Amino acid sequence: MLRSFYRCLLRLHPSGFRQRFADEMLSIFDHSVGRPAAVRLLMDAVVSLTRQWTLRPEFWHEGPAAQQAAPDGVPSFCSLDPFRPRTGAVIQGLLLSTVLFFLICFAIRYSGVHVLHVRIPEARFENQQSIRQDSGAAEGSFEKPTALRSQSAAAIDSSVANLSVPARARHQDQASDTQNRASHSSATPNAQREAVIPVAKSQTKLQKKSVRSPHVSPATPEAQAQLQPDMGTAADQSQAQQLISQEAAGTTVQAASEVGELDGAARDRVIRGAVADLNKYYVDPGVAQKMADALLVHEKNGDDDVATDGAAFADLLTKQMRDISHDRYLMMVYSAVPTPANPPALSQAPSNEEVALYRKEMERTNCSIEKLQILPHNIGYLKFNQFPDASICGTRVAAAMASLNHADAIIFDLRDNPGGYANMVALIATYLFDRPTHLNDFYDRGENSTEQSWTLPPVPGNRLADKPVFVLTSHSTFSAAEGFSYDLKMLKRATLVGETTSGRGHMGMGHRIDDHFTIRVPGVKVVNPISNTNWEGTGVEPDVKVRSAEALKTARKLAEKKLQQN
Amino acid sequence: MKDHADNFLPLSPATLHILLSLAAEDLHGYGIMQEVARQSEGKYKLGPGTLYDNLQKLIQRKLVQELGRRPGDDDPRRRYYRLTSLGRGVLAAETNRLGDVIREARLRLQIAKPRRA
Numbered sequence: 100m101l102r103s104f105y106r107c108l109l110r111l112h113p114s115g116f117r118q119r120f121a122d123e124m125l126s127i128f129d130h131s132v133g134r135p136a137a138v139r140l141l142m143d144a145v146v147s148l149t150r151q152w153t154l155r156p157e158f159w160h161e162g163p164a165a166q167q168a169a170p171d172g173v174p175s176f177c178s179l180d181p182f183r184p185r186t187g188a189v190i191q192g193l194l195l196s197t198v199l200f201f202l203i204c205f206a207i208r209y210s211g212v213h214v215l216h217v218r219i220p221e222a223r224f225e226n227q228q229s230i231r232q233d234s235g236a237a238e239g240s241f242e243k244p245t246a247l248r249s250q251s252a253a254a255i256d257s258s259v260a261n262l263s264v265p266a267r268a269r270h271q272d273q274a275s276d277t278q279n280r281a282s283h284s285s286a287t288p289n290a291q292r293e294a295v296i297p298v299a300k301s302q303t304k305l306q307k308k309s310v311r312s313p314h315v316s317p318a319t320p321e322a323q324a325q326l327q328p329d330m331g332t333a334a335d336q337s338q339a340q341q342l343i344s345q346e347a348a349g350t351t352v353q354a355a356s357e358v359g360e361l362d363g364a365a366r367d368r369v370i371r372g373a374v375a376d377l378n379k380y381y382v383d384p385g386v387a388q389k390m391a392d393a394l395l396v397h398e399k400n401g402d403d404d405v406a407t408d409g410a411a412f413a414d415l416l417t418k419q420m421r422d423i424s425h426d427r428y429l430m431m432v433y434s435a436v437p438t439p440a441n442p443p444a445l446s447q448a449p450s451n452e453e454v455a456l457y458r459k460e461m462e463r464t465n466c467s468i469e470k471l472q473i474l475p476h477n478i479g480y481l482k483f484n485q486f487p488d489a490s491i492c493g494t495r496v497a498a499a500m501a502s503l504n505h506a507d508a509i510i511f512d513l514r515d516n517p518g519g520y521a522n523m524v525a526l527i528a529t530y531l532f533d534r535p536t537h538l539n540d541f542y543d544r545g546e547n548s549t550e551q552s553w554t555l556p557p558v559p560g561n562r563l564a565d566k567p568v569f570v571l572t573s574h575s576t577f578s579a580a581e582g583f584s585y586d587l588k589m590l591k592r593a594t595l596v597g598e599t600t601s602g603r604g605h606m607g608m609g610h611r612i613d614d615h616f617t618i619r620v621p622g623v624k625v626v627n628p629i630s631n632t633n634w635e636g637t638g639v640e641p642d643v644k645v646r647s648a649e650a651l652k653t654a655r656k657l658a659e660k661k662l663q664q665n
Numbered sequence: 666m667k668d669h670a671d672n673f674l675p676l677s678p679a680t681l682h683i684l685l686s687l688a689a690e691d692l693h694g695y696g697i698m699q700e701v702a703r704q705s706e707g708k709y710k711l712g713p714g715t716l717y718d719n720l721q722k723l724i725q726r727k728l729v730q731e732l733g734r735r736p737g738d739d740d741p742r743r744r745y746y747r748l749t750s751l752g753r754g755v756l757a758a759e760t761n762r763l764g765d766v767i768r769e770a771r772l773r774l775q776i777a778k779p780r781r782a
Contacts, residue, residue: 120717122742123694127713129740130695140713147714158721 101137102128108144113159116151156186361412366403370394372612373416373431380545380622381429382605390423409433409615425636428607430619437614458491466492470512471499478658479506480651486519486579489526496523497558500530504560508567508658511583514597514647518578521552528583529554531592533564538586539633540626541606549626567661569654572597572639573647582625585639589629594657595641597650604633670754673726674762679711679719684728684748684756691732693743694720720746728752 105128109121128140151158184192374391381387397403397419406412413433420429449457461467470482481499489496503509511527521541528538536554543549557564570584570593581600587593607621625633645653676684686692686700694716701711723729729752732745748756 116717116721119721120694120713123744124713124717126740126742127695127698143712143714147712147718150714150718155718155721158725 101134101141105137105141105144108141108148111148113151113155115158116155156183156189159183361407361409363404366406366412367398369412369416369431369612369616370398370403372616373420373618376610376612376618376620377420380607380610380620381424382542382544382621382624383424384544386424386426390420390429393419393423409435413616426605426621427636428603428605428619428621432609432617432619434615434617438611438617440611454491457488461487461491461495466495468495468499469515471502473503473506474510474655476655476659476662477505477507478655478662479503479509480512481509482512482515484515485517486521486523486527486583488520489522492523493526496526500527500558500561500563504562506563506566507662508569509563510569510571510651510654510658511593512571512651513576513580513584514571514573514650516576516580518580518582518603521579521582524579524583524586525552525554528586529556530558530561530563531568531587532590533557536590537628539582540628541623542626543623545622567658568593569658570595571647571650571654572600572641573650574598574601574638575647576600576639578603581634581639585627585634588639588642589627594643594654595639596643596654596657597641597645598647599638599640599644600634602634602636602638604635670751670758673728673755674759676755676759677719678709679715680723681756681759682709682711683716683719683723684752684759687729687746687748688753688756691745691747693738693745695743697746723752728755 102125106125109117109124112121124144128137131137131140374394377387377391378384381390394416402419403412403415406415410433413431416431417429420431421427466483466487467485468481468483470480472480474480481503483496487496509531525538528536532554535556538552538554541550541552568587570587572581572584572595576584576597577600581603584593584595584600585604588595604625605621606623606625607619609617609619611617621635624635627633643653643657682701682704683697685704686697692700694713697720698711698713698716701709720729724731724746727749730747730749732747734741734744
C-alpha cells in the first residue's frame with residue numbers, strides 16, 4: 100500500500116528526474132525496514148516532488164539519450180524539442196495573463212452589457228386603441244358587454260382605461276356601493292387603479308384581465324344619445340386621432356345621465372384629493388405643485404363656485420390643471436353613478452380563459468401583422484398595427500422577422516400603429532442590433548422607481564443588424580410605436596419617414612377621489628437614455644418629413660438609393 | 666584548477682557529505698546514504714529525495730560521474746556514482762576552507778575563554 104503510494108509520488112516527478120532516479124529511489128524504499136522508515140521516505144518523496152517541480156525547471160525534461168532508456172521496451176511519448184521557456188518568461192507570462200484576466204473582468208463589469216440581469220419591464224405604452232374603445236363604448240360597438248354597469252360608469256371606465264401603467268400589481272379600487280350616489284361619503288381619496296388594456300381591435304371585446312379594459316356598453320340607446328358629442332363616434336383611427344385633439348381642447352369624457360349638485364364642502368374634498376394625487380403621482384413634481392397651488396388659489400378666489408354640477412366642475416378642474424401643465428392627458432373625470440371602490444373581479448390576474456381568448460384573437464389577426472412583403476430591390480416591408488404582447492405573439496413576430504432575414508433593407512410601417520407592449524418593442528428591436536442595447540427607462544413617480552428596457556441577446560443567424568432601416572410614421576403613430584421610432588432614431592439606427600407622431604410618452608392611471616370623481620394622472624414616463632427625455636407632447640419628428648400617404652413611396656426611394664450607394 | 670574548484674564553494678552539507686562518501690570508492694545511492702549516516706555517526710540522515718536532487722546537480726556540474734548499473738549486484742536497479750577529478754578538487758578545496766574555518770574558530774574560542782588571574 101505504502102509502496103504503491105510511493106510509486107505514485109515518484110511517477111508524479113518531472114520526467115527527467117523520474118527516468119533517471121525513480122528506479123533507484125524505489126530500490127531504496129524496498130530496502131527500508133519498518134513502517135516508520137517507509138513513512139519517512141514517503142514524506143521525503145513529497146518534499147522532493149515539490150522541490151523538483153518548483154525549484155528545478157532545468158531538470159524537468161531529459162535529453163533523448165535518457166529517454167531511450169525507457170524500461171521494458173514500453174513505448175513512451177517524448178518531445179524531441181529540447182526547448183523550454185526560461186523561468187523568468189514563465190513568471191512573466193503568468194503575471195501578464197493574470198493582469199489580462201482581471202482587465203477583461205473589469206471591462207465586463209463596467210461595460211454597458213448587463214442584459215443577463217436586466218428584466219424587461221412589463222410596462223406597456225399607452226395604447227391609442229383604448230381611445231377608440233372609448234368611442235366604441237359610446238357606440239355600443241362591443242358585441243357582448245360582459246359587465247353591465249351603468250352607462251356613466253362605462254364612460255368613466257373608458258376614460259380611465261386608456262391610462263396604462265406597469266402591469267404589475269395594479270388593481271382597481273372602487274367603491275362597491277353603487278347606490279350611494281349622492282352621499283359623497285368617501286372622504287379618503289382612493290386610488291382607482293386600472294391596469295393597462297391589451298392590444299385588441301376596437302371591434303373586439305377580448306381583453307386580458309391584468310390589462311383589463313371596460314367590457315361595457317351604454318345600457319340603452321338613450322344613454323348613448325346623452326353622451327357628450329365630444330366622445331364622437333370614431334370608429335377608425337383617424338377619428339381616434341380626432342378624439343385626442345378634442346381632449347386637448349379641454350373636453351372631458353363624461354356620461355351625464357344624471358347631474359350631481361355640488362356644495363362647497365364637496366368641491367373642497369375633490370380639490371384636496373386632486374392635490375394629493377397630483378403631488379404623489381404626477382411625473383413632474385414641480386408642475387404638480389404648481390397645479391396644486393393653482394387649484395387651491397382658484398378655490399380660494401371662488402372661481403369654482405359657478406360649477407354646481409359635477410360634470411362642469413370636473414371640466415373646470417381639468418381646465419385649471421391644463422392651463423398650468425398643458426398636459427392633455429391629465430384629466431378630472433366625473434361620474435354621476437358612483438364608481439365602485441373595489442370590484443373584486445378587476446383586481447385579479449387575467450383568467451386562463453381570458454388569456455386564451457386574447458391568444459385566439461391574436462391568432463385570428465396574425466398578431467396585427469397586416470403586410471409582410473419583400474419589395475423590389477429586396478427591401479423587406481413589415482406593416483403591423485400594434486405591438487402585441489411578446490409572450491403571446493413572440494413566436495409569430497419572430498417568424499415574420501426571420502422571413503425578412505435576407506432582405507437588404509427593412510421598412511417598418513407604423514403609420515397605423517397605436518402602440519402596445521414594451522416587450523414587443525424590445526423583441527423587434529433585438530433584430531436590429533448585434534448586441535443587447537438599452538432602449539429606454541420607465542420612471543414611475545408614485546413608486547419612485549425606474550425600470551430599464553433592453554433588447555434581448557442577439558438572435559443567432561440574424562442578418563439584419565447592419566441593414567438600413569426605415570420607419571414610417573404618421574400623426575396616428577402612438578405610444579409604444581412612437582417609442583420604437585424614437586429609440587431607433589436616438590440610436591441612429593433608422594431613418595424616420597412620414598409625419599410627426601402623436602406625442603404620448605407618459606403613461607398614467609386613474610385615481611379614485613370619491614364615488615363620483617376620478618383623476619387621471621400621467622405618473623409613468625419613458626426616459627430615453629440618450630436624450631434623457633421623451634416625445635411627450637412634441638411627438639417624434641421624422642428625419643424625412645412627408646405626408647403619411649407618401650411615406651412608403653419616399654422610404655422605398657431612399658432605401659433603393661442607399662442600396663445603390665452600397 | 667583550484668580557482669575553478671573555488672567557484673563551487675562553499676558546499677552545502679548534503680553536497681559535502683555526498684562528495685566525501687564518494688571519495689574512497691564508487692557507491693550506489695543507497696550506499697551513499699549509508700556512508701553519510703556512518704560518517705556523521707547517524708546525526709545526519711540523507712533522504713533519497715535530497716540525495717538524488719544533489720546527485721542530479723553534481724552530475725550536471727561534472728563533479729560526479731554516473732557509472733551505470735553493475736552486473737551481479739544485489740539489486741539490478743542500482744547505479745553507481747564516482748567522484749570526478751574536478752569533484753575531488755572541489756572536495757579538497759572545501760576541506761581546506763573548512764580547515765581554515767575550524768582553525769579560526771578554535772583560535773577565537775581560546776581567546777574567548779576567561780583567563781584566571
